[in-house]
Amino acid sequence: MNKISEQSKAIQDLKFKIQNLPIGIFDSGVGGLTVYRALHNRLPNEHFIYLGDTARVPYGTKSLATVERYAIENSQFLALRGIKLLVVACNTASALALPKIREKIDVDIVGVIGPGAREAVKITKEKGIPKIGVIATEATVQSRAYSEAIRKVSEKAEIIETPCPLFVSLAEENWTQEPETYSIAKKYLQKIVDAKVDALVLGCTHYPILRGVIQQTVGENVTLIDSGQATAEEVNKLLNEKDLANPQKVKGERRLGDDLDHFYVTDAAERFARVAERFLGVKPAKLEAIEVFGFDELKN
């Protein structure tokens, strides 16, 4: 074998190795499992490492500096395990911390805000002036990240953003059918209903769990945008563009939470498994409690 073919083989091997790496996903807790579900279903040949920062959940009521710090620690934890791509499944972390994570981590990073915003504009593009609603946590709404991302692709869009703080607890309690949930949704979404939006972005990973209630409240004419699904589409595109997709077909059938995917939580694995079952339909096969704190001590 000559030098050149040796080198091309080495490059091929390396490429293959990278293509075989998992995709990292982190979220403040269990909500990002809706993003994992979308990714897993869209990309059956990929395997995933999921980190839920259950020791410090929720992020949606916390400050920029704190969300940045937590997001960096989570990203470092995943990067140190070897990943080919990082998905920031948490809307709050996507809204607040992407630039800081990019400073620290040297892999491609996809947040959920951009894909959700672009999908909302895409599906409303036949309207003269699209009206887009966004519901999210307090921190995400305050950051105006969705508004900025939407305006980047549609300058004239009308955007109505509103926080729905109780939705997170309601989703975690699995109150998806209770009359109280409908009543609370009616209150929170009144502004959205009055504005007669064309599309509504579910800007928090917990909200797809309450999809039924939300759809019924805003009416069938409003298209709900699940940022997780939009993110899975963009990840698929990026993997192909960058030649990072795993070329090996997984033998047999994949299912959510199977042992090709590895789940880490920073606390209370038992509670995570219980809530994960509500979100995925099954308990993850590989679930481990770890610590992500104190990476900054590595510097000392």
Place this chain on the structure above:
Amino acid sequence: MNKISEQSKAIQDLKFKIQNLPIGIFDSGVGGLTVYRALHNRLPNEHFIYLGDTARVPYGTKSLATVERYAIENSQFLALRGIKLLVVACNTASALALPKIREKIDVDIVGVIGPGAREAVKITKEKGIPKIGVIATEATVQSRAYSEAIRKVSEKAEIIETPCPLFVSLAEENWTQEPETYSIAKKYLQKIVDAKVDALVLGCTHYPILRGVIQQTVGENVTLIDSGQATAEEVNKLLNEKDLANPQKVKGERRLGDDLDHFYVTDAAERFARVAERFLGVKPAKLEAIEVFGFDELKN
């Protein structure tokens, strides 16, 4: 001045110095302000340092090990500032972490579980077999700390414990009058109503904010026990027994959140101030955002 009178003066000075120290209070967030309010009203000559661990709130869904770690870090932060007594205002931390805090901190420590439990038994003591309800976070209920504390003073008491997870968000949203809150309370408290309890312990610092709804749901015959108020009584007793009460009368009138009391939060001071206003009626005069993490690094 002879040796002996010199020494007694030195002792007197030292005692005076200790009596002048503030009382430390920590909570997972803003909820402990209901305990601060009770302490402040009961002990107008004392001043307080309050720490709300808003960067890591809530504790009620987290594990024993994590709650212990957070509680120790908070206690160390307060102890390093000089306090004569530590009040663990958080029910979850009181239920799970008192023994570990006692290992690390060398001042008297009062949690909210014991005082709440004793008060419940005291006010039901004329009943043959007192029936006591306890509502709290998931972690506190799972710990059975209230049941154990009640049994210590009344072996035969019947105890019904139940978690009310949505109450925390409802209190922070200030939904104290909304029909949804009444409806959710009816669901959560059905077991308590069916059991015909004599007293109901509000075993989470957020719950006194929903006192009106809770009282109406369980009926006027049930005495609600605010653990914060019971704790203030026990702290008063302890200060007198140990000669730790501040003998100096504060000049002028005290008010909640005045500049004799110092408030620290680990994150999002603005949001804390906003919610504090709902809990206290005023914003605290002295409010500062700090970090409590990494005290263990001091060991290195």
